[in-house]
Amino acid sequence: MTDRRQALTPDALSMMDTIARTGSFAAAARELGKVPSALTYSVRQLEDALDVLLFDRRSRQAQLTAAGEELLQEGRRLLAQMDAVANRVRRVSTGWETQLTIAVDGVLSRLTILELCEAFYAMRPNGGQDGPGTRLRLRTEVLAGTWEALVSGQADLAIGVPGDSVLASGIELRPLGDMAFVFAVAPHHPLATFDGPIDDAELLRHRAVAVADSAQRLSPMTVNLLPGQDVLTVPTMHTKIEAQLRCLGCGFVPEPLVRDHIRLGRLVVKQVQRQQRVATMAYAWRAASVTQPRKAPQGLALQWWLQQLESPATRHALLNPQSGLVSDVD
Known part of the structure; x- marks a missing residue:
């Protein structure tokens, strides 16, 4: 048992994650700055310590066995927990945090976030001459990546997480609201003149544009893609909209983001037989605990941001x- 525990180091778990993510020992070795033979040797040592076969040697690719899949999933969970601990212990015990990291889903208003930052920096706590002194760090995430940033300890506040997120221990979640999505195509796209609601069989004939989920360790989310459909994957929702304006594909986009494009005729909204998408969003943060007296209380910077998010405006x-954003920021 001791040998097994010594073998399951963070480096070993990270190595497994890199091999699975890159798809080959050679690619993983390049990313890790090692020679492939050294990586192969490390994997064999891990297999010997655990007395299992982690990779199918008959495959030319890095094909995981069932035992390897289990180790990968549990290893990613353990790494996320270690990251969360390491990030939490760096927080300041009282007062204004040294740094506050905010993960924001890419579909939300960047202008509003920056206006909130402007109001935050303009504060003069206790009537002093200086601002709060907390360094703000903004992260743009996509889909499950926003939630992952919070639960892994990489962010203190996550805005735009899925409203149905399964709560983890010590996480508080509040509703943000709903965002309607519409199916839109460029006016010169073949579907622009399609008569009647578009069924899945017809959608399958056309390339979809999808935004890549930014989650690295949680299971990525896939929304409104059909099995076997040609897909152009892009990094952000704004890139997706630009791709659809250029007739590179079709797909669902947030109605508020494309309202002007629709009004000016740059995009055409089409009815589809599948259910129209409405994204229910929330915001979440790590809560202070009354049962753990040595745990740091909620910082004043986080309290300020939560106060702003309580405002319906x-x-x-x-x-x-x-x-x-309206001008009633406190």
């Missing part, structure tokens, strides 16, 4: 990127 502005 702020939530509306975040979900309607073209509206901007």
Whole structure:
């Protein structure tokens, strides 16, 4: 048992994650700065310590066995927990945090987030001459990546997480609101003149544009893609909209983000037989615990941001990127 515990180091788990993510020992070795033979030797040592076969040697690719899949999934979970601990212990015990990291889903209003940052920096706590002194760090995430940033300890506040996220221990979640999505194509796209609601069989004939989930360790989310459909994958929702404006594909896009494009005829909204998508979004943060007296209390910077998110006007502005934020920021 001791040998097994000594073999399951963070480096070994990270190595497994890199091999699985890159798809080959050679690619993983390049990313890790090792020669392939050294990586192969490390894997064999791990297999010997655990007395299992982690990779199918008959495959030319890095094909995991069932035992390897189990180790990969559990290893990713353990790495996320270690990251969470390491990030939490760096937080300041009282007062204004040294740094506050905010993960924001890419469909939300960037202008509103920056207006909130502007109001935060303009504060003068206790009537002093200086601002709060907390360094803000913004992260743009996609789909499950926003939630992962919070639960892994990489972010203190996550805005735009899926509303049905399964709560982890010590996480508080509040509703942000709903964002409607519409199926849209460029006016010169073949589907632009399609008569009647478009069924899945017809959609399958056309390339979809999809935004890649930014989650690295949680299971990535796939939304409204059909099995076997040609897909152009892009990094952000704004890139997806640009791709659809250029007739590179079709797909669902947030109605508030494309409202002007629709009004000006640059995009055409089409009815589809599958259910129209409405994204229910929330915001979440790590809660202070009354049962753990040695745990750091909630910082003042986080308290300020949560106070802003309690405002219906702020939530509306975040979900309607073209509206901007009203001037009632506290």
